[in-house]
Each structure stands twice: as C-alpha cells, then as structure tokens.
Amino acid sequence: MSAVESAASRPALRYGERRTALLAAAVRVGAEQGLRNLTYRAVAREAGVAHGLVAHHFGTRDALLEEALQYSLAKSVPAISARPGSGDLDALFEGIVEMVQTLPHDLAFQYELILESRRRPELRPHVQSLYRTFEQALADELACGEMDLDQDFVHLIFAALDGLVFQQLSIADPERTDAALAHLRTLLALAGHRST
Known part of the structure; x- marks a missing residue:
C-alpha cells in the first residue's frame, strides 16, 4: 500500500489531534527519509492532510x-x-x-x-x-x-x-x-x- 493509499484510508483528524499527528508524521518522515526530505508536502502526505495545514501549524x-x-x-x-x-x-x-x-x-x-x-x-x-x-x-x-x-x-x-x-x-x-x-x-x- 502506498503512502497516498495509506493516508486516504485513515480517519479524518479532529482539530486537537492534527498538531500531534503532524509531529508524529514529521518524525516518521525524518527517520525514514532523512531530514533533507522533511518538507511540508512529505509531512502532509504522511499525515494524510493538505500541505497548507503543516504551514498553518508550524509556520517554518x-x-x-x-x-x-x-x-x-x-x-x-x-x-x-x-x-x-x-x-x-x-x-x-x-x-x-x-x-x-x-x-x-x-x-x-x-x-x-x-x-x-x-x-x-x-x-x-x-x-x-x-x-x-x-x-x-x-x-x-x-x-x-x-x-x-x-x-x-x-x-x-x-x-x-x-x-x-x-x-x-x-x-x-x-x-x-x-x-x-x-x-x-x-x-x-x-x-x-x-x-x-
């Protein structure tokens, strides 16, 4: 199962869960792909959310x-x-x-x-x-x-x-x-x- 399919099969996150889910996704991306690949898009894909949400929560x-x-x-x-x-x-x-x-x-x-x-x-x-x-x-x-x-x-x-x-x-x-x-x-x- 691809990351996109995996993300699509996850239930939608409630507002309070989003930040934690994004942090967990960032940790997984950094661990599996290295920090050079730690991008908003990669984190959003891993978390199953739009990449704008990552920027919204963290800014930089x-x-x-x-x-x-x-x-x-x-x-x-x-x-x-x-x-x-x-x-x-x-x-x-x-x-x-x-x-x-x-x-x-x-x-x-x-x-x-x-x-x-x-x-x-x-x-x-x-x-x-x-x-x-x-x-x-x-x-x-x-x-x-x-x-x-x-x-x-x-x-x-x-x-x-x-x-x-x-x-x-x-x-x-x-x-x-x-x-x-x-x-x-x-x-x-x-x-x-x-x-x-």
Missing part, C-alpha cells in the same frame, strides 16, 4: 523541526529509568531495549538530526539541546539516588548509553545490550560508593 520548517524534536524527546527521555525519580540503579536503563523497539522512529529521527548537523551547522543548537536534555535527565535521576557525580562523568555514562541505543537501533541485539547496561549500572554503583 525550522519550527516544525524543533517541535518534532521536542515531541520525540518527550517520548524517549522518560525511558532513562523504569521508576523515574526513585534514584534506583536497578531501574536505571531498565526500559532502554523496549524503548528502542517501541520508538524506533523517534530515535532514528534524533540520530538523523545529529548526522545532518555535521553537514548543516545551523542544526547544531538542536543537537546540543537534545544531548543536554538527555544528560540532565540522567543527572537528575542519579541525584535522586544521592549520587553526586560531576558533569564529565555523567557525559561519559550518557555517551555509553547513546552508543548502546544506536547499536540496538541498528543491529537489534537485545541480550547484548541488556548485558552491557548491567555493566553500566555496576560502574555507576562503584562511582557512587567512591563519591560518598
């Missing part, structure tokens, strides 16, 4: 990109812990493999943005915001467990997590990813003992 392509990033982050950042705010190391990263399986478009969209920022420096603030958001969520979760780790160590832990997520998204080896995440939690536990 940059605004669409920024809001699509925030939409994808709102869905993926909470997966840092299975029990947010608990500081429980056993819960940390527990849902990562499942997140990659359930949110592949959101994560692929984020990686597409990261890679495109190498070619288009004007996108780097978006990438910096993405990394700051994830690292701050990780730092906050660690602080809930009374782990006082410096920013460089949090950056290191997030870089390891980011690499594991990328590999899981690319090659889907959940057992290996889970084993590596267990070692990452052990490292954090050891660092936590040293910081107290």
Whole structure:
C-alpha cells in the first residue's frame, strides 16, 4: 500500500489531534527519509492532510523541526529509568531495549538530526539541546539516588548509553545490550560508593 493509499484510508483528524499527528508524521518522515526530505508536502502526505495545514501549524520548517524534536524527546527521555525519580540503579536503563523497539522512529529521527548537523551547522543548537536534555535527565535521576557525580562523568555514562541505543537501533541485539547496561549500572554503583 502506498503512502497516498495509506493516508486516504485513515480517519479524518479532529482539530486537537492534527498538531500531534503532524509531529508524529514529521518524525516518521525524518527517520525514514532523512531530514533533507522533511518538507511540508512529505509531512502532509504522511499525515494524510493538505500541505497548507503543516504551514498553518508550524509556520517554518525550522519550527516544525524543533517541535518534532521536542515531541520525540518527550517520548524517549522518560525511558532513562523504569521508576523515574526513585534514584534506583536497578531501574536505571531498565526500559532502554523496549524503548528502542517501541520508538524506533523517534530515535532514528534524533540520530538523523545529529548526522545532518555535521553537514548543516545551523542544526547544531538542536543537537546540543537534545544531548543536554538527555544528560540532565540522567543527572537528575542519579541525584535522586544521592549520587553526586560531576558533569564529565555523567557525559561519559550518557555517551555509553547513546552508543548502546544506536547499536540496538541498528543491529537489534537485545541480550547484548541488556548485558552491557548491567555493566553500566555496576560502574555507576562503584562511582557512587567512591563519591560518598
């Protein structure tokens, strides 16, 4: 079934649902076709609406990109812990493999943005915001467990997590990813003992 046939078979969206549907469509287009193909027409086709509706809701392509990033982050950042705010190391990263399986478009969209920022420096603030958001969520979760780790160590832990997520998204080896995440939690536990 083509994208046009798929869009035609979808029920009409109510006004309040349109913006969210457009953001989800933008994430899917960016993930599947790359950011260079993230156009009003492509998003509208994916969402099954007129392309003027995309312009109406977002005004500019940059605004669409920024809001699509925030939409994808709102869905993926909470997966840092299975029990947010608990500081429980056993819960940390527990849902990562499942997140990659359930949110592949959101994560692929984020990686597409990261890679495109190498070619288009004007996108780097978006990438910096993405990394700051994830690292701050990780730092906050660690602080809930009374782990006082410096920013460089949090950056290191997030870089390891980011690499594991990328590999899981690319090659889907959940057992290996889970084993590596267990070692990452052990490292954090050891660092936590040293910081107290």
